[in-house]
Amino acid sequence: MSFKQVLFMGAAAVVLGSCSTPPKADPVIPRDNEIEQKIEALLKEMTLEEKIGQMTELVVDVLWSADTRHSDTFTIDEALLDTVIGKYKVGSILNAPGTLAQTPERWNEIIAVIQQKSMDEIGIPCIYGLDQNHGTTYTMGGTMFPQPINMAASFNRDLVRQAAGITAYETKAGSVGWTYNPTVDLGRDPRWPRMWEAYGEDAYVNAQMGRAAVLGFQGDNPNKIGKENIAVSMKHYMGYGVPVSGKDRTPAIISEQDLRERHFAPFLEAIRAGALTVMANSGTINGMPVHASYEYLTQWLKEDLGWDGMIVTDWADINNLYTREKVAANKKEAIKIAINAGIDMAMEPYNWDFCILLKELVDEGEVKMSRIDDAVRRVLRVKYRLGLFDTYLYDLNDFPLFGSEEHHNVAVKAAEESMVLLKNDNNLLPLAKDKKILVTGPNANSMRTLNGGWTYTWQGHRTDEFTEEYNTLLEAISLKYGSDKVIYEPGVTYKAQGSWWEENTPEISKAVAAARTADVIIACIGENSYCETPGNLTDLTLSANQLELVKALAKTGKPIVLVLNQGRPRIIREIEPLATSIVYTLLPGNAGGDAFANLISGEANFSGKLPFTYPMEVNSLTTYDYKPSEESATMEGAYNYNAARSLQWPFGHGLSYTSFSYSNLKVDKSEFTADDELTFTVDVSNTGKVAGKESVLLFSSDLIASLTPDVRRLRAFEKVAIEAGQTQTVSLKLKGSDLAFVGHDGKWVLEAGDFNINVGGQQVAINCTASKKWDSPNR
Numbered sequence: 001m002s003f004k005q006v007l008f009m010g011a012a013a014v015v016l017g018s019c020s021t022p023p024k025a026d027p028v029i030p031r032d033n034e035i036e037q038k039i040e041a042l043l044k045e046m047t048l049e050e051k052i053g054q055m056t057e058l059v060v061d062v063l064w065s066a067d068t069r070h071s072d073t074f075t076i077d078e079a080l081l082d083t084v085i086g087k088y089k090v091g092s093i094l095n096a097p098g099t100l101a102q103t104p105e106r107w108n109e110i111i112a113v114i115q116q117k118s119m120d121e122i123g124i125p126c127i128y129g130l131d132q133n134h135g136t137t138y139t140m141g142g143t144m145f146p147q148p149i150n151m152a153a154s155f156n157r158d159l160v161r162q163a164a165g166i167t168a169y170e171t172k173a174g175s176v177g178w179t180y181n182p183t184v185d186l187g188r189d190p191r192w193p194r195m196w197e198a199y200g201e202d203a204y205v206n207a208q209m210g211r212a213a214v215l216g217f218q219g220d221n222p223n224k225i226g227k228e229n230i231a232v233s234m235k236h237y238m239g240y241g242v243p244v245s246g247k248d249r250t251p252a253i254i255s256e257q258d259l260r261e262r263h264f265a266p267f268l269e270a271i272r273a274g275a276l277t278v279m280a281n282s283g284t285i286n287g288m289p290v291h292a293s294y295e296y297l298t299q300w301l302k303e304d305l306g307w308d309g310m311i312v313t314d315w316a317d318i319n320n321l322y323t324r325e326k327v328a329a330n331k332k333e334a335i336k337i338a339i340n341a342g343i344d345m346a347m348e349p350y351n352w353d354f355c356i357l358l359k360e361l362v363d364e365g366e367v368k369m370s371r372i373d374d375a376v377r378r379v380l381r382v383k384y385r386l387g388l389f390d391t392y393l394y395d396l397n398d399f400p401l402f403g404s405e406e407h408h409n410v411a412v413k414a415a416e417e418s419m420v421l422l423k424n425d426n427n428l429l430p431l432a433k434d435k436k437i438l439v440t441g442p443n444a445n446s447m448r449t450l451n452g453g454w455t456y457t458w459q460g461h462r463t464d465e466f467t468e469e470y471n472t473l474l475e476a477i478s479l480k481y482g483s484d485k486v487i488y489e490p491g492v493t494y495k496a497q498g499s500w501w502e503e504n505t506p507e508i509s510k511a512v513a514a515a516r517t518a519d520v521i522i523a524c525i526g527e528n529s530y531c532e533t534p535g536n537l538t539d540l541t542l543s544a545n546q547l548e549l550v551k552a553l554a555k556t557g558k559p560i561v562l563v564l565n566q567g568r569p570r571i572i573r574e575i576e577p578l579a580t581s582i583v584y585t586l587l588p589g590n591a592g593g594d595a596f597a598n599l600i601s602g603e604a605n606f607s608g609k610l611p612f613t614y615p616m617e618v619n620s621l622t623t624y625d626y627k628p629s630e631e632s633a634t635m636e637g638a639y640n641y642n643a644a645r646s647l648q649w650p651f652g653h654g655l656s657y658t659s660f661s662y663s664n665l666k667v668d669k670s671e672f673t674a675d676d677e678l679t680f681t682v683d684v685s686n687t688g689k690v691a692g693k694e695s696v697l698l699f700s701s702d703l704i705a706s707l708t709p710d711v712r713r714l715r716a717f718e719k720v721a722i723e724a725g726q727t728q729t730v731s732l733k734l735k736g737s738d739l740a741f742v743g744h745d746g747k748w749v750l751e752a753g754d755f756n757i758n759v760g761g762q763q764v765a766i767n768c769t770a771s772k773k774w775d776s777p778n779r
Helices: 033-045 048-054 078-087 104-121 148-154 157-172 203-218 256-263 265-272 294-303 317-323 331-341 353-363 369-385 405-418 447-451 473-481 508-515 544-554 592-600
Strands: 056-059 092-094 127-130 231-237 277-280 310-312 420-424 437-440 486-488 520-526 560-565 581-584 632-636 639-643 647-649 660-667 677-686 692-702 713-722 727-735 748-750 753-759 762-768
Touching (some): 048 056, 157 203, 294 331, 331 353, 473 520, 473 592, 560 592
Parallel strands (some): 437 486
Antiparallel strands (some): 632 639, 677 727, 692 753
8 A cells, every 4th residue: 555645635735834745626515724733833832642642532421420320420530631631642532421312501511521631631622423323312401303214204305404403512511512413324224223223225315314414413614513503413424324235334245336326325425515524434344444444534535625624434434454353463554554544533442552552553653653644634624614722612592492392293293294205095094083092002102212312312212301302102192082992902012121122011902902992093113212233133023912912902903003213114015905004203302292193184284205115025126226127027048937026115205194296297408418507397286175294205127237227216306285176387407417327447438328207197208418527536
C-alpha cells in the first residue's frame, strides 16, 4: 500500500499548506478558511499523545464510579476521568450510561464535567455522541418518532427533515452535539435484524430520506452547525444490510456494480448534502473487512469525493479485525491496518490500549505522522464546524419546545402517514363507533412493541417504564371507542424477562371466548423489541402461537382486523386469507397508538406505502428491482424451468379510504442525452369521497442494455394531498444521467436506446440518442 496515496487528506488544500498529496476532487463541502487556519495553528501545538487522544472514543461507562456501577444512577469517578482525559487525552465519549436514557438536565450535568476536564487538560472540547435513532432515544422526556422504516413508508421527505430537526433540537438541549444517524443501509433481506433502522430496500429512497435527515439534523450550512442542530454520522458504510446469511455482522457478497450503483448511492447523496461524519460497516464485503479497506474508506469516500469529514469505527471493530475477521495477528496490527486504511476515530470502546499501541506504531514508523495529522484535522474540523470551541454547554431554558405538544403532534402525523393499509375487504375499515371490539394479541398493550429497539435503552426492553403518558394500541382504541365497547384478552403474551422472541404459555381459548361476544376482532401481532445481533432469527415465519391465535379466532366467524406491529415482514401466508383487513403499523413510536386509533376510526386516512417487498414464502425473498429471469416460464431442453416471484404484497403497495386514478402522463422531451433534464407530468385524481394523500412513484425500465437491466427502478417520487373529487397535476423531474448504470468495466455508462417510464400504470416511452461513459467514479 502506498502511504503517499493514503495521506492526501483534506488539510492539504489549506492555504497554510501541507506536505501530503491533495485530494483528487474538489472538496464536496466548501472549506471555511478561518476554520482551516485554526486547525493548522492548533495542530502545530499538539503533542503526539494529544493527537492520538483526539482519534480515540470511549464509552461513558468507563467513567462509572464503582459505588454506583450496578445501579441506574451514574456518577463519574474522578480518578478514571483523570486517566481517560488527563493522561490519555481522549477526545470523544459516547453512549448513555448503561444504555439508559437520561433527562436533559442530567445530560447537561454529565457533559459539563467531561467538557470542563477536556478544556482544562487539553484545551479541546470533547465531542459526545448518542444513537438518537428515532427521536431522542437516550434523552428522557423528548419526542420519540416512528422508526426510519416508517418514515420511508410515508414517502414524505419533509416529514423526515422535520423529525430530524426536532430530534437535533431536543438532543442539543442536553448539550450532546453528535448522533450516529441516519442509517441508510439497504434493507433488501427481511431476515436482517436491522432492517427497520433504515429506509427500506431501494437505493433512491434511502438516498432521498438520508439527505433529508442530514439537512434536518445539521441544517443548511455544514461549516456552521447551529445551536439547535447536531452533527450526523451516516451508517453503516457500506453494504452492511445484505449479509448472505441474513444475520447481523456476517459477510456480504456484492458485485462491484451493485456496490457502486446501490449501496454507495445513499452515502454519496448524504455527503453531498453535507454529512460531517461516517461510521464504517462492521462486516466484510467479498472477504474484505470494511474497516481494513483503503479502497472503500480512503479512495471512494475521501479521494474521489474530496470529502474532508471524519470516519469513525463501529463498536470495537478494530478489535474485530483480529478477534473475528482474522486479518490481523493482534490488536496492534489491527490498529495499523485500520488507521492506514483511513479510519480517523476508533470507537474502542472500553480501554485505552488504542492510545498506547498507536503511539508505538507511530514511533516505529508503521503509521506515518502525516496520517495521524490528517485524521486529527478531520476530527478537529468536525468540532470547529459544530461550534464546540465556542459553546459546548447549553441551557435547557433556551429550548422551550423540548418534549412539547407541538413536537409530539409531528410524531403523530408521521405515524399516521407511515402506517400501511394492506387489505380492506368489504370496506371493514373505518370501524363504526357502535361496534363491540375484541382487542387481542401480544402487541396490543405494549409501548415496547410500538417503538422497537433503540428506545430509552439499546434493546428497548424497558420502554414501558418511560411511557406512562402515551397510549398503547389497546388504550388508544379504548379512548376512541369507549372502554365499554372494548374487550381485552391477549391470548398470547411475551415473557417480560425473557428473550425478545419468548412467549408465555398461550391462553387462546380465553381470547376465542371473548371473541364470541364481540362484533369485530383487532388482533395485534408481530414482534417484541430487539436490536442488532440479538435480533437474528432462524425462521422468518411469525411465531406458531400467534398464527394459532388468529386461526382460532377466525373460526368464530367474526371479521378480523389484523395488525402487524413488526420491524421486518414476518411470513403470514397461512393467516392472511383469514383477515378482512390488515394494517401494517411497522414501529410507529410513542404516538403509534393514537395514530392507529385515528386511522381505523376514519379521523385520519391511510397514505403509507411499503418501502420493501413483503414475501409470501421463506424461500422466496426478492426485491422489486429484480431481473427478468426471476419471473418467467419457459422450457429449457429437458428441464421445465419455472421461476415465479411469490409475493404477499409488492413494493409501493398501500391502500386508502379513497381511490386515486392516474391519467395524461406526459414528458417535455421524448429524446434526451445524459446532460438533459426531463420533466414528467401526470394528472392524479381523487375519485373517492374523502380527502387523501397519494405517493406518486415514477419507475424507469431500460429495454435493452449491455448488462441485464433490472425490470424497473424507482427514479422519483412526490407525495401530494388531494381533496375528494379534485385532480392535481404532479410534476416529477429526472436527469438523463439518472438512467445510467455501472457497466462491466466498473464505469458509469448511459447507453443510447429506449426506456419506458411508468407512473401509476401510465406509461410513456423515451429515447436516449447518445451514449456517454463517465471517467470519474461518480456521475
